[in-house]
Amino acid sequence: MTVLERPDGLAADRLVDADIYALPGMEQGFHDAWKRLQDASPDIVWTDRNEGHWIALRGELVAEILADHERFSSRVIILPRSAGEEHSGLIPTTIDPPEHRWYRKQLNENLSLKFVRDLEPGIRKLAGELIDGFVDDGEVEFIEHYSAILPIRIFMDLVDLPAGDAPRLKYLTDMMTNPGSEMTMAEARDEMAAYLLPVVTRRMENPGEDMISRMVGRPFEGRSMTAEEALVLTLQVLVAGMDTVVNFLGFAMLHLAGDEEMRRRLIADPDLAPRAVAELFRRYGSVTIARIVRQDMEYHGIHLRAGDLVACPTVVHGVDERENEDPMSVDIDRARPRHSAFGQGPHRCPGQELARSEVAITLQEWLRRIPDFTVANASELRQAGGINAHIDRLVLRWDG
């Protein structure tokens, strides 16, 4: 474990005592906690927590740092640094351009808007079936019974794997993102790899129309992907596209429960759902990643040293009043929501169309069946920070 030393000559107001995964008041409101830190601090600050690192607190900086791979590398994107170094080598997340481009082009093709449009009837059917399963109960714990199921089942469709394997893959993904007592991250990854490798090999020999086949079944720009590369990439899509959607759906439904006006407008005109989703992503950015500084430089009034890590909480972009007027209000009519919820630059999320679609369809299918609902466990709601912020349990109630 390398603890970075506090920079020499650091101005007093640049030093904050902030654990980015547990800011004061985060349990009651993840986004509000970040907003308070943003309001109280200079644009970029240093904390000794989590082995010592900078935190970018304004939209302009977060967007610039994420996009500028020449000055800020993705070799380490997770804090603390010791954990980030363990994750180094993931394709394509921790690879910088130009090597990154070849993998990304293939991912982009396989997660394009057209590709997502083809998946939408299946997403809608699944969303409807899940809600129909509990609509008569008048109450549901939304995270376990809806949001944790939808993205894994869609992933199974994407790569053409049997739906019956979904619970085990979901469990292994959980163990990889939240390693606990039952399995270490490495054990979970090994079991997942043992499951996926024969699948990848079969698709190389006998490609179908699914995402893995399309990546491994034919050469791309003169070179074929190896089974190992395809495996690592598939794993990354699974891990990146699971928890993010599960968690964001929680924040979106928490908001919708308290926003009668939005519910009313979406019921009157379900085609407004994509606009509502764009605004919700602006307001509820939930991913916090980092970049590692490539060389010493002066940057927005501070001296960055080669090897320093800079945390980029995507939430601070959307809630920055320099970027969005009245940023804490959710306004479905906002002309151009500006945010970094899906990152920026070369690593900008290739799954964002799929994510937007999963959330928009959820809003539509939910409101079609459950026009009015409240949060039943409001006083016990616990939000948690992390690479991916989330709500532990969200119990929604309606007249069944």
Ligand code: HEM
């Ligand atoms: C709520 C939903 C989602 C959010 C908020 C989100 C957010 C992000 C962010 C912020 C990044 C950039 C990471 C960086 O710059 O280091 C990213 C990258 C990525 N996301 Fe998403 N994501 C979501 C859903 C998805 C889905 C559904 C998929 C796939 C099916 C996916 C696949 C990926 C992959 C593979 C990367 C790595 C891209 C690269 O390194 O080039 N994401 N995501």
